[in-house]
Structure formats: structure tokens, C-alpha cells
Amino acid sequence: MQSKIWLSSPHMGGKEKKFVNEAFDTNWVAPLGPNVNGLEKDLEQFLSPQSEIHVAALSSGTAAIHLGLILLGIKAGDEVICQSMTFSASANPIAYQGATPVFIDSEPDTWNMSPEFLEEAIKDRIAKGKKPKAIVAVHLYGMPAKIDEITTIADKYEIPIIEDAAEALGSNFHGRQCGTFGIIAALSFNGNKIITTSGGGAMVTHHDELAEKARFLSTQARDPAPHYQHSQIGYNYRMSNICAGIGRGQMEVLPQRVLQRRANFDWYKKHLADLDAIRFLEEPEGFYSNRWLTTVLVKHPVVTRETIRTALEKENIESRPLWKPMHCQPVFKDAPFYGDGTSEKLFNDGLCLPSGSNLTEGERDRILTEIKKVFN
Numbered sequence: 042m043q044s045k046i047w048l049s050s051p052h053m054g055g056k057e058k059k060f061v062n063e064a065f066d067t068n069w070v071a072p073l074g075p076n077v078n079g080l081e082k083d084l085e086q087f088l089s090p091q092s093e094i095h096v097a098a099l100s101s102g103t104a105a106i107h108l109g110l111i112l113l114g115i116k117a118g119d120e121v122i123c124q125s126m127t128f129s130a131s132a133n134p135i136a137y138q139g140a141t142p143v144f145i146d147s148e149p150d151t152w153n154m155s156p157e158f159l160e161e162a163i164k165d166r167i168a169k170g171k172k173p174k175a176i177v178a179v180h181l182y183g184m185p186a187k188i189d190e191i192t193t194i195a196d197k198y199e200i201p202i203i204e205d206a207a208e209a210l211g212s213n214f215h216g217r218q219c220g221t222f223g224i225i226a227a228l229s230f231n232g233n234k235i236i237t238t239s240g241g242g243a244m245v246t247h248h249d250e251l252a253e254k255a256r257f258l259s260t261q262a263r264d265p266a267p268h269y270q271h272s273q274i275g276y277n278y279r280m281s282n283i284c285a286g287i288g289r290g291q292m293e294v295l296p297q298r299v300l301q302r303r304a305n306f307d308w309y310k311k312h313l314a315d316l317d318a319i320r321f322l323e324e325p326e327g328f329y330s331n332r333w334l335t336t337v338l339v340k341h342p343v344v345t346r347e348t349i350r351t352a353l354e355k356e357n358i359e360s361r362p363l364w365k366p367m368h369c370q371p372v373f374k375d376a377p378f379y380g381d382g383t384s385e386k387l388f389n390d391g392l393c394l395p396s397g398s399n400l401t402e403g404e405r406d407r408i409l410t411e412i413k414k415v416f417n
């Protein structure tokens with residue numbers, strides 16, 4: 042059996058161990074310390090070198106979305122709008138709060154939240170007597186959502202946006218970085234993301250007091266007192282100084298990682314150009330994707346995305362169907378949904394190809410050979 046080709050595996054830049062060793066040498070082996078502060082500064086500089094932005098480093102992207110909902114005051118019985126086609130971590134924190142997710146279908150240009158169905162849903166929920174309290178918008182696979190249209194609608198109805206930029210660090214919309222559009226945004230540094238801290242995430246916000254509040258809540262909400270004093274419920278969501286050391290090393294290579302992921306996309310597109318059955322997702326004008334994963338749609342009378350996926354699997358190559366929409370998940374079967382079937386079609390036809398920034402030329406050739414074989 043040939044060696045495994047992963048969908049997206051960690052790719053160290055070289056400086057990570059230096060920061061981790063510093064943490065050991067100075068005994069900052071704790072969920073606070075110079076690497077945590079340093080990573081926050083690095084991210085702030087990357088996301089918005091010109092204008093003010095604040096980052097709180099956390100234990101995961103899921104924690105960032107959860108704290109975001111808490112900071113916006115989401116409570117049991119509230120409704121929160123959420124993109125349906127996404128990873129479950131976009132929606133689960135809504136349920137943690139005892140709130141109900143209202144799912145919105147995708148549009149075909151970016152596969153993200155449809156502005157049309159977003160507005161339809163807001164109007165309908167208001168007519169039913171319940172105005173949604175927040176909107177969780179996602180930039181799937183690194184492709185920015187139609188964030189200007191979504192923001193216009195959100196502003197019109199005065200509903201705050203939580204931007205799930207877990208897959209989109211390094212993507213931008215007309216030059217403005219993903220993660221800087223919502224009142225609150227979430228980043229993820231899980232092992233499969235474009236950069237990793239092994240596990241980790243961050244909450245991004247333009248408001249200093251929200252970032253401070255996130256740091257406070259993520260360290261068990263301890264009031265200033267010599268003893269342990271609490272006047273609200275806290276969480277253990279802060280990032281470890283060891284993990285943050287990995288993150289500081291990874292930040293040094295982030296721009297390179299974006300280019301490497303984009304090069305994968307270009308390579309697949311060029312070498313699969315002769316197969317009419319395989320379609321790629323192009324960037325609309327002004328949209329810049331980090332191409333976290335290269336995704337294709339398979340449109341063929343006989344070959345399906347499962348034919349390709351299982352053929353690759355036999356050769357020890359990992360690929361994966363697109364995210365199964367949340368409104369099709371058993372756990373969310375009772376949640377309201379607004380759409381026309383676009384995300385279900387994408388799920389049925391779509392496949393994520395191996396997209397690591399560390400893919401070798403030889404590995405890409407192995408993948409290509411297998412895909413071509415399926416069609417011969």
C-alpha cells in the first residue's frame with residue numbers, strides 16, 4: 042500500500058519549536074503567557090494593519106462562536122440564523138445556548154448563505170413574531186460569502202453578524218480580510234485548517250471591550266478579588282501558551298500557505314481541464330479565496346462523486362464529500378429552513394480533493410492518475 046495522502050494535514054514552517062521551547066524555558070506552560078499575547082498581536086497585525094481590531098486567543102473556533110453568541114446576549118428560546126451548508130461547529134453553539142437555529146440555503150456563486158433566502162427568512166420570522174437575534178455567516182472552504190449583500194440586509198433589520206471565518210484565514214473580499222466583517226468573527230487553528238496550533242481558535246472583534254470580555258469569560262469569569270469570586274458563569278476556553286507558540290511559528294508562513302493552497306487549485310484545474318464532468322468554483326470579481334480545500338462538482342451520467350471518492354480511497358487517498366447541510370442532519374431535523382435545494386445538490390455532487398499545502402508533486406500525480414482512470 043502506498044503512503045496515505047491526507048485531505049489537509051498540518052504543515053509546520055520551522056519556527057514553531059523555537060516559540061514552544063521558549064515557553065518551556067521560561068515555564069510559561071499555562072493558558073496564558075507571552076505566546077498567547079504574541080499570537081493575538083500577530084493576528085491583529087495580519088487581519089487589519091491599518092485600523093483597530095482585537096483578537097482573543099481561545100481553545101477552539103467552536104469556543105469563539107459560543108462566546109460570540111454569549112456576548113451578543115443569545116439566550117434560551119431565541120432564534121439565530123445560520124448558514125445550512127457548513128460544519129456542525131457553526132450551529133452547535135446556538136444549541137449550547139438553548140436557542141433555535143434557523144437554517145439558510147446556499148447560493149450557487151460562492152456556495153455560502155443566500156442573501157435572498159436570508160431576507161425571506163428574516164421577514165418570515167418577524168411575521169411569525171420572533172425576530173432573529175444574530176446571523177452566523179460562513180466563508181466555506183475559504184471562499185468569501187456575499188458579505189456586502191448579507192451586511193446590507195443585516196443592517197436593514199439591525200441584526201448582528203457572527204462571521205465564521207474558521208476556513209477563511211487569508212481570504213479577502215475587495216482587499217478586506219475575512220474575519221473583519223462581523224461584529225464578532227471566529228477563526229480556527231485545528232489540525233486540518235490552513236494554519237494550526239494543533240487545536241485552537243480565536244475570536245476577532247472591532248470592539249476592545251468585547252475582546253476583554255471574551256478573555257474574562259474564557260478564564261472562568263473571575264471577578265477581581267484575592268479569593269475566587271464569580272458573578273457570572275465562566276468557561277475554560279483560553280488558549281494554552283504552548284499551542285500559541287505553534288501558532289506564532291505558523292503565522293510567519295501564513296502568506297506562503299495561502300499561495301500553496303491556491304497553487305493546488307490551479308494545478309487541479311489545469312490538469313483536469315479536459316474532463317467536462319468536473320467543475321470548479323471560480324472566484325467572483327473581488328473575491329479572493331485562500332482555497333483551503335479544492336472542491337469540485339461531478340456532473341456525469343455514470344460517474345458520481347462517490348465513484349471518485351471510493352476509487353481514491355482504494356489507493357489510500359483521502360477525499361471527502363462537501364459538508365452535508367445542517368437542515369438535512371438528524372440532530373437539526375426540527376429546525377426551520379429557508380431555501381430551494383441548492384446546498385443539497387452541492388452535497389450530492391461535490392467532493393473535496395486533497396489540498397494540503399505540503400502535497401508533493403508525486404502525490405498530486407497519484408491523485409490525478411486515479412481520477413483520470415475513473416473516467417476511462
Ligand SMILES: *Cc1c(COP(=O)(O)O)cnc(C)c1O
Nearest residue numbers: 101102103128130131207229231
Ligand atoms: C473548523 C470549523 C469550525 C470549528 O473550529 P474548531 O477549532 O475545530 O472548533 C467552525 N466552523 C467551520 C466552518 C469550521 O470549518
